[in-house]
Amino acid sequence: MSVHAETHTHEEHHDHHHKETFVTKYIFSQDHKMIAKQYLVTGLIMGIIGILMSLLMRMQIAWPEEPNIIFKALLGKWAEGGVMDADIYLALVTIHGTIMVFFVLTAGLSGTFSNLLIPLQIGARDMASGFLNMISYWMFFVSSVLMVISLFVEAGPAAAGWTIYPPLSALPLAQGGSGAGMTLWLVSMAIFIASSLLGSLNYIVTVLNLRTKGMSMTRLPLTIWAFFITAVIGVISFPVLLSAALLLIMDRSFGTSFFLSDIFIQGEVLHYQGGSPVLFEHLFWFLGHPEVYIVLLPALGITSEVIATNSRKPIFGYRAMVASIIAIAFLSTIVWGHHMFISGMNPFLGSVFTFTTLLIAIPSAVKAFNYITTLWKGNLQLNPAMLFSIGLVSTFITGGLTGIILGDSALDINVHDTYFVVAHFHLVMGISALYGLFAGVYHWFPKMFGRMLNKNLGYIHFWVTAVCAYGVFFPMHFIGMAGLPRRYYTNSNFPLFDDTQNVQVLITVFALVAGLVQLVFLYNFIHSMFYGKKAEQNPWRSNTLEWTAPVEHMHGNWPGQIPHVHRWAYDYSKPGQDDDFVPQNIPLKKGEEELQH
């Protein structure tokens, strides 16, 4: 490895003589730092669309069938007279889910920080293949554009839920959105998956092969461990979704019967025979569940790094943290059936999946306790990134605990597909991963843009968001346990649920405030990019290698030689040291022992 790194240095020096054009620097860039920024900006734009959609849904649920100027302005023909159409409600549900899960929290989070941090934290000049990396981003870009275009299709965008279960998603007769809208959805996702695979393979190869001298696997920062394992589960599970999507395309367009059988719709019997929608559910959730961890693990990795740095303490139980990441990743591939307890599959299978699912609580608990112990007797620097990280641990616990209910097949019977599920997964993966994204942006903004984000705006952003997140999702558990199904356009046809309506209104108010306060972040982001305070080289006094690189971005990351690594990333407040941090590239003092970790 080290030999490779040294020869690389030489080549890179050559490169500097080449003049970069605007196009190669900002658009078709092969530099991982620029690609990270491209991922981030694209992810944020998709995030704005996704969050806006959720607000439209919330307004509809709180004040159903009432004319709303906002609907009229934003939805056009789908809200004649300002009253939202039932089909477009389901489309909003679908596209909100798709965009947030894949485009924001997979590509926007993992894409941004894996790209930015893997080479910088392991001490590499760039990704193993800059070219593939560029292709990966541009495929993501194309898939984003297609997804947005699908919103403007005549018969409406895909509206079968983000899980696109056939036959609903397969038959334009069943739903307007299952026509051209669904075709675009599938094509967009197929390209997205290809992009994700290229990215993941690149991350894996880079972590395994391009570590600088001294950077053994056991000295890797936990961020890198998280990104690395995330990439591995991505490579294992995304192809299965691709196959499901391809088979669905076959069923839709070429008359095969993989997922369809015995269908009578709109007065006619369709020719499909012998397929099973349950097969699709298996294929979908074989990705769908690991996807939760593809979203969450990078956020946890970022949190580990941010909490350790800002606690001025080593992360507690490094080995246990790595082990629990690996355990979670492994278990995540054998629990998908807990989404299908009542799908009609054999109840015995339900028992097995209950068992494996509840096992995940163990490594998750270890992680939560280790974070809390890291705070204990620390010297906490409560920067915005740190607040978001603590917030993440909080929502991860609150949301994770209700997983014990949903993962238990007997209990799932009555809360399956109710608002209880919505509350659970939004807290444990939605909000938590979003907090991870924000923590990452606040922490590494100086690394990305050479400037600092305004901390006071960050504080406002965090506290309002944190209060609203609980305000939205905590009461939601109760209306779910009341038996209120999710994905209902309005509940006014069920007097049974009339006593949940005031909760719905309260939730919507919190959601609207939460949506608004994101504008503070957006302003901070754009303003600081150009006018923020210039960053010092190592503003958070952190140990990891990225802070040894110059503030001004350069090809190859470091002028001259790549720093060598002599210690793990968590020598904070180590006794016998002058300062409360010792970067990884500082050799051990005479007589100093490296911690056995």
Place this chain on the structure above:
Amino acid sequence: MTGLLTILILLGITIAIWQMVKIFDLTQTNRDKSQVATDKDNSVNGYLMLAFLGFIYLITIISFALWGDLPLVSNSASEHGPEIDRLMIITMFVIFVVQTITQFLLHYFAFKYKGEKGKKALFYADNDKLEFIWTIIPVIALAGLIMYGLFTWNDIMLIDEEEDPLVVELYAQQFNWKARYAGKDNVLGKANVRLINLDNANILGLDESDPYAEDDIITTELHLPVGKPILFKMRSQDVLHSAYMPHFRAQMNCVPGMITQFSFTPTITTEEMRLNPEIYDKVSNINKIRNNKSKKLQAKGEEPLDRYEFDYLLLCNKICGKSHYNMQMKIIVENEEDYNEWLKEQRLFKNSLVQN
């Protein structure tokens, strides 16, 4: 009107946030431009952490106080229902304890150890004993919950054919439900959507040549005799649906191309349930809400809402298209005589066919 009000409120909040931003910006122009947390920031945010812990507890208490009667954890109307409810309450209790303690530790530590210049953190990287303890505690707790859960699950899902259950088919289509009773022979006639013939009103695709089908009865309301085990066979003709009967703690998907099943024994008749004090209070409360709404509607010159009377319901709980939100069927649990009487009034399948 609401739309306008919403916009005004949102506008107000925007301005408020904007002003806050301005104030924060002004206060920091002179000193401290580093954008790294100072001791003062640590102190302020440390106290806010403590306040936030209070907020989490507060919202928990408020939720239980205001909406604690919403969760379906009592008054289940099926034999297995109380088992699920008990397991739910035990699990919720465990969760509640863990949540209260861990959130306290997290936020209290964030407050207690807020940073100060010159302070040094404790270098504390590992402790195998501690790690072992908090691995083993969840293991034990989960082992208990898993065992309990699996026993309950098996109890519910294993169908005892020797109990001679009443066989009823639940048939789903966009966007309504039908029920099919097996008739005297208690065997459902063969059926397939390919046999649907709208011309002679064979709407569920029953095999007209199958003798078992002759005495089948198709209805749009689900009547169940109390105290008798019911075996539901679910079918769908078009897309996935889910037969959700929350009061009975019962749910199963309806899958085109296959027959799924779920079984339970209803224990409380609709009449009895309406007289249950808790349900009675709930219904009065809902009617109060509906009355208020009706007044507003009438002021606008619109029709008032109907009075609500409690009924068991079958809801669709799997996204199935445009009118998913209104796919329901009334369930009536009654004593055996009433049930038999009602059943007698229904038309047998062989008599319901239209002869051309």
